[in-house]
Amino acid sequence: MTETMTQTENSAEGSAAPKRAALLWAVVAGSVVTAVSTFLAWTWTTAFPGNLTIYGNPAPLQLLTLVGAVLTGLFGLSALGVKGLGWLTPTGARKAVWILALGTFATTLFIAISIIVELGALVDLEPGAGVAVLAAAVPAVASYLLPDDTRKAAPAKQLPSWAEILIIVAVFALGLYIVTFGIDTDDSEPQLFIAYLILVTFSATALVKSGLTRRLSAITARNRQVTVTAAIVMAIAFPFLQQSGDTYTLIAVNILIFATVALGLNIVVGLAGLLDLGYVAFLGVGAYTAALVSGATSSAFGVQFPFWAAALTGMAASLVFGVVIGAPTLRLRGDYLAIVTLGFGEIFRIAMGNLDGTSGPQITNGPNGIPNIPQLEFFGYNFGESHTVFGIELGAYANYYLLMILVMALVVVVFSRAGNSRIGRAWVAIREDETAATAMGINGFRVKLVAFALGAALAGLAGTVQAHVNTTVVPENYVFAGPVPPNSAFLLAAVILGGMGTITGPIVGSALLFLIPAKLSFLQDYQLLGFGIALILLMRFRPEGLIANKRARLEFHENDDDQQVVPEQRQSEDAGVGTAKAGA
Structure with a gap:
């Protein structure tokens, strides 16, 4: 038989x-x-x-x-x-x-x-x-x-170092x-x-x-320094490849600003598990602060700080606002915290519109905002003018693009260091089970307040650059939801779409959520409909996000026979909850 x-x-x-x-x-x-x-x-x-x-x-x-x-x-x-x-x-x-x-x-x-x-x-x-x-x-x-x-991938042969470096360079160039x-x-x-x-x-x-992307992930994991270097070089090369002037470089600048703010929100939502629906207000705090201290003609203070001082002032103001809002509200959890943060975002927008000298003190010029914010200038290098570099003319937005590359690199370093630190492991423990983490000795309130304040400071830093790029700041730029990002709804969607708790996830999510509406502007009133349909499809077929970490993959695909996980970036999520609690 x-x-x-x-x-x-x-x-x-x-x-x-x-x-x-x-x-x-x-x-x-x-x-x-x-x-x-x-x-x-x-x-x-x-x-x-x-x-x-x-x-x-x-x-x-x-x-x-x-x-x-x-x-x-x-x-x-x-x-x-x-x-x-x-x-x-x-x-x-x-x-x-x-x-x-x-x-x-x-x-x-x-x-x-x-x-x-x-x-x-x-x-x-x-x-x-x-x-x-x-x-x-x-x-x-x-x-x-x-x-x-479908089969389990056989172990890949280790390639020579030069071959792996060539593969990484070729992939980034492509x-x-x-x-x-x-x-x-x-x-x-x-x-x-x-x-x-x-x-x-x-x-x-x-x-x-x-399975090709998993093989590539394994190669980049073995050559982290080469990967980071290639990513930075390719990012810097972008404005030099533009043949249409600043038309599309402006889109790239806004994508970087959006991505930087999303990374800050990723600390709050992705690592600490705090649902913040008013996060765009911290971007506004940084932008308004920079506008008020950068020599704008309609500024109520009449001072002009150098950019580094304006950036630090914007970060400090956002951090203070984060602490002031977080201190009385972070003892709440879940939906209650989300409602309070949503209220804070709306209060900020309304307050900026009322500080016009009639409904309140003359500080922000009310609904008209603060226009004519001067262009940045470093050691005689005016960011508002075109400059020739290596024989290639770079427009004003290319200057701001390169500046945002530096800001993005700083934010990535802060996110990576914080996520892999003792406080980062405590954030993960709080996110997974706050009751258990508290029982193990973690001060949940203090840990969440640190996350809230750090995320707010990073958003404030991005806001200082945004104020100079747009040359004007108005309250309507900082709403909860709207057809044009960044707003709180799009920021949260970028984090979830890209993959919570990762570095590349929010960057990819931000790029998609800014680029697609900008390119589909001809749809007009149907933009949000298409956006909603796309999110529904994504959540149905890839609920863990486009670039998910190991923990998210296992949670959403634990019953999939062909699900395989390879080592990726060592984010704090990859550490076990028990290790996180013990380390904190």
């Missing part, structure tokens, strides 16, 4: 192998045809943005389909066992191939539908577009029919190009950014499912 069953199983596996190979060859063939179709014209008129009428020279929209087709074909060849490509799919190829094929098809179909809607008729499509859609559908269907081959491509998309061509967003989303998901 046993021999019969074994023979039956072997027979089934033998008959399944040719079917799997045939489906994979269909994936590869469909990908090749899709790639070739991008060199054909997709429409006959240049009225559609991007000019898809040229043969032999793919337009940016067609390049997206080309990239998706090439990736799908490569992963399909990896699944076929082609020598030299096995490293692409260490945990199995079926899910990765299907997601990539589906993403390529979705991107191509969206472009074709956009042409029809924009130009008004199906006949506006050239045969190249039809070939692209049909060819892209073949890999999507074939890969869906593939049997699941990431910089991808980010720059997305930011530089012309606002007059919203179809390009939407298609880019579709392809990047599916491709990133496929890389995670294939």
Whole structure:
């Protein structure tokens, strides 16, 4: 009986192998045809943005389909066992191939539908577009029919140090190009950014499912100094690669300000577990303080501090406000604390609007805010003027971008040191179980107050730069929720979306939540609807966030058979709760 069953199983596996190979060859063939179709014209008129009428020279929209087709074909060849490509799919190829094929098809179909809607008729499509859609559908269907081959990744071979360094540099360079491509998309061509967003989303998901990102995480963990250096160099290189002046550098500056504030909130929410719904008020405190002491013409004080003094004053003011608000309220927990912090945020906004000399003292100029904040100047280097560096002209916003890189680096160091310190372990213990942590001797109130004050100070630092970038400060910039970040709702969403308790998580979340609304401004009233739908989908399929730490992965995927966790950044969450309590 046993021999019969074994023979039956072997027979089934033998008959399944040719079917799997045939489906994979269909994936590869469909990908090749899709790639070739991008060199054909997709429409006959240049009225559609991007000019898809040229043969032999793919337009940016067609390049997206080309990239998706090439990736799908490569992963399909990896699944076929082609020598030299096995490293692409260490945990199995079926899910990765299907997601990539589906993403390529979705991107191509969206472009074709956009042409029809924009130009008004199906006949506006050239045969190249039809070939692209049909060819892209073949890999999507074939890969869906593939049997699941998910497996545990085999231990990766240790590469030479020089090879790992080259991989890290190449990955960061590729990431910089991808980010720059997305930011530089012309606002007059919203179809390009939407298609880019579709392809990047599916491709990133496929890389995670294939296990490739875990291998990369292991490499970066072994070369932390190289990784940090590469990240800093690529970040500094961004403004030098901009060909459109300051148009998109301003977006990058605002992303860095948003991310810096989100990292401060991450201390409060991600590490200490305190739900703060009025955190944007601390950003406002820093901005208003800097505006009042930086020589603005409408300032009530008539003083002009150098920037370093204005930044320290803004941080100190935010820290004091954090202590003043936290001292009487941090004995509350959960929803009660959230309601109190929400009230503080609204009180701050209303108070800034009433300090106009009529409803209150003349300090903030009321709803009109404080305009004409002077540009920063360091040792004769005016941040409001263009400067030529290495033969490349940098605009005003590029100057502020480089300044925010330094501020971001400072905040990352503070977050990392605090999270890995004794107080950081105490924050984690409080977050996991405040009652148990208190029973083990941790002073919960003092620990939470430190988190609240530190988070407020970091937000205040970002606010001092924001005041000079915007050259004006008004109360409407610091609301709980609104269509434009940063506000308290978007800040909290950035922390949760990116991954609570990590460093890279809030940065990625902030970049997405600022960039997407900025690029989808043409949706107008439907922006928040799309944003809400995206958050619902994310919470459904990746509740731990885009870049989650080890603890979050285990909590949300403890029953997943294929869930594997590799060492990542040594955040305080990776320490056990018992260790946290003992250390505190």
